[in-house]
Amino acid sequence: MPIPSTMASEQDLLSTEIVNRGVESSGPNAGSLTFSVRVQRRLPDFLQSVNLKYVKLGYHHLINHAIYLATIPVLVLVFSAEVGSLSREELWKKLWDDGRYDLATVLGFFGVFVFTLSVYFMSRPRSIYLVDFACFQPNDDLKASKEQFIEVARKSGKFNEASLEFQKRILNSSGLGDETYIPKSVIMSTENTATMKEGRAEASMVMFGALDELFEKTRVRPKDVGVLVVNCSIFNPTPSLSAMIINHYKMRGNILSYNLGGMGCSAGIIAVDLARDILQANPNNYAVVVSTECVGYNWYPGSDRSMLVANCFFRMGCSAVLLSNRRRDYHRAKYRLEHVVRTHKGADDRSFRCVYQEEDEKGLKGLKISKDLIEIGGEALKTNITTLGPLVLPFSEQLLFFATLVSRHLFSGGGTSVLSLASRKRPYIPDFELAFEGFCVHAASKTVLDELQRNLELSEENMEASRMTLHRFGNTSSSSIWYELAYLEAKEKVKRGDRVWQLSFGSGFKCNSIVWRSMRRVRKPSRNPWLDCIEQYPHFCISYGYGRMKESKNIEINEEKRIGLTSFSVYMISHLKISDYKFDNMCQAALRDLDRTIVTILNQKLDDIKLLCDDVIHKKRLKVYRSVGL
Structure with missing residues (x-):
């Protein structure tokens, strides 16, 4: 019996996963290994319904940056045609004669030439360098295995058996390992909820730990920093986290400081983009970007399953990045900023509410994660990579992608002609391995990474940094892409000229991409959160x-x-x-x-x-x- 088209299309959006539920402890099947089948939504095919306006936006960025290079060959051809018929002696004689009798013309030409060069160099964007970065590694006493996590939740008395069993199933299929970190406010507090004081203590520990390492590695004094951007989604005290850093390190009084809150797991790239814009207007400056999340302050002690998911995935972490627009830092910088592409789907109500902080029926505050997160994230990701593609893909990949895309839009009717059937085939997926050598995809969950890998046809090696970071550190929110870059450096996989793609997505709903180009071969750093365990990975x-x-x-x-x-x-x-x-x-x-x-x-x-x-x-x-x- 043929399957109806509506049912078939619905099945295409679903995927199944076998979940190991452990050994049955009672009943007729006691002692046997049991499994359950989980049905969940897939990410949509990223290129199945790409809007051409996002392709146009990507090419618009490309043309704006390439206009100067396009005019240079034309000028060279005109100049060559003018002087090509003259020998070297005739050319110098003509210039000398013209210069003797028309000195004003020569001086005027020279002045216009100098003025044009000055305008060009002054108007082009300054290069932004990533001097170095640091990722905080908590002490071993904050490590918690999956079993310890469930035991802590059980001892709190806040969760019933159904909630504990649900969290256990989530953890077993999450992709997290047994050495992730949770704060003391969760481990030791009888209430399992963080007060404002405990939230400040957690924020101080992770931020100051990352910044101490950053200043030590770069040999930059805190007073030399002219721009400070801090992002933390959930915990936003008064005075702000950026003010806490300024007070702790006694930074200078005219520092430009910003504190970004409520912007989710993609806020790290937003903070870098903000710092870049500020550095463009303030020459010879350093900018520090701090990305973190306070896990204890967002701990949910209720029984709403859509809010319990956040407890299972989010773990402690913090990154600190030093950016510079000083030309003198060219030789010591690790990376140069190439592109930033940001996508925001907040105008759509479903996207806006798919990750939403609110109270449950009992008045307990938590972060509610919608079942539609995978689908909504896929739409945002599709828009983002469509805009990014023309900026980074080689011409051959752009041509194939664009030709396929145009043909699908021109011949996408509902008929049964050859052209209509061809237009409904799976579109050409660009080979992003030709555009990037390093991939740092936000380690949200195993399911998200699996679906993203399937849709973009990325290899296991491309996804290695993301999967290992999820296993070792969990979902550290906006700082996860920096733990992934630290993994690539610890494995010495970053060579001179390599392009590294950092991709993150979070509440709003937002999806952001940033592309770095390596300035040199990066050797294994002396300070790195992976050094004590890198031999065990992958x-x-x-x-x-x-x-x-x-x-x-x-x-x-x-x-x-x-x-x-x-x-x-x-x-x-x-x-x-x-x-x-x-x-x-x-x-x-x-x-x-x-x-x-x-x-x-x-x-x-x-x-x-x-x-x-x-x-x-x-x-x-x-x-x-x-x-x-x-």
Whole structure:
């Protein structure tokens, strides 16, 4: 029986995920491993309904920056045609004769030439350099595993069993590891809610910790900073967080300070954009951008599930970035700012309310996250990358993308002609790997990263920094993109001339992109939040867990095989302690052989999976040992 078109289109927007619910403790199935199937909305195909006005906006930015380069060849051709018929001696003789008898013309031409050059260099935007940045790493006593997190919530007495079980399921499928950080106001407080005093203490700890490291690394005095921008979405005391920093470091009295609040996880890029605009109007200056979120102050002690999600994902973190427009910093800066593209969907009511702070039925304050977040975020992301594309993609990719887009709009009728059928095919997705060498996508959740990777057709290596940051530090809000860049630096993956794309999205709803170009090869820093654990990453269960296995191509997976495949993934993760190994390139290459093993597993019966697991673990362990020379 054919599926109706409306139902088919609805199914296209849904995706399923197998969730491990652990071992059944009671009932007829006691002692057996149980699973549940989660149905959720996918991100929409980013390029399925791209509005041409956003493509036009991207090309408008491109043309504004390229107009000078377009006129230079024309001037060269005109000059060459004028003097090409003269020999070198004839040219110098003509210039000398004209100069002797028409000195005013020569001086006038020289004056116009100098004036034109002066206007050009004075009117073009100043280069903005990223001198260095720092990410705060809390003390080990603030680490909390998923089990400890649930135990803290249980001891508070604020949550019933249904709420605890819901949080446990969210954590198990979140992509977070067991070494993320939560504040003392959550761990030690009997009320599990932060007061204003505790909120200030948490903000002071993370901000001053990041700034101390930044000033130490850059050897810049706090009094040398002319611009300070701080962003924190939830916690906004009076005096502001920026005033707390100025008071703590005794900064100068004429500093330009700004405090951004309520702007969500994408506020870090907004803060950098604001600092850039201020530096354009204030030459020879330093700007510091601080991005953080106070987790304890936003802790929700109620039972509304849409508000409990924020408790499970958000963790402590803070970044501090030093920007400069001084030419003398050209040689010591790490990156140069290339592009900033901002998208705001706040005019739409659904987008405006998809992440919303309010009180629940009992009057308890929390951050409510809508079920439509994935869909709304996809629309904002689609607009943002459509505008960014013409600025960064090579001409060949722009041509293919633009041609496909125009054909879809011209032949998008409802007929059954060849052109109409062609227009309904999946559009051409540009290869963003040709535009960027480094990817830092906001580590919101595993589901968001999976859907974004699928739609943009990014590789596991492209998503590595985001997945590892989510696993190690959790969702640190606006500072997560800087922990991801720190991961790339700790892995020494940033080379001279590389372009790094930082992409973030948050409440509003906003989606923002920023592009940096590396000024030099970045060696492993002496101060970095990843140094104590970088050898354990990329982690096996993140790179080669169920999310990677289910993407094997040309394999038909029915429900029975899905369960078997998930069993294999859980079994491998629990028995093969990959985190104990040194993950060099040879070891990673050995683990990629698992893809061939997956095909074999899917052809087995469920009863044979455990035996196959034992055999694979034995062979793989020996292969990994040999690869790393153990």
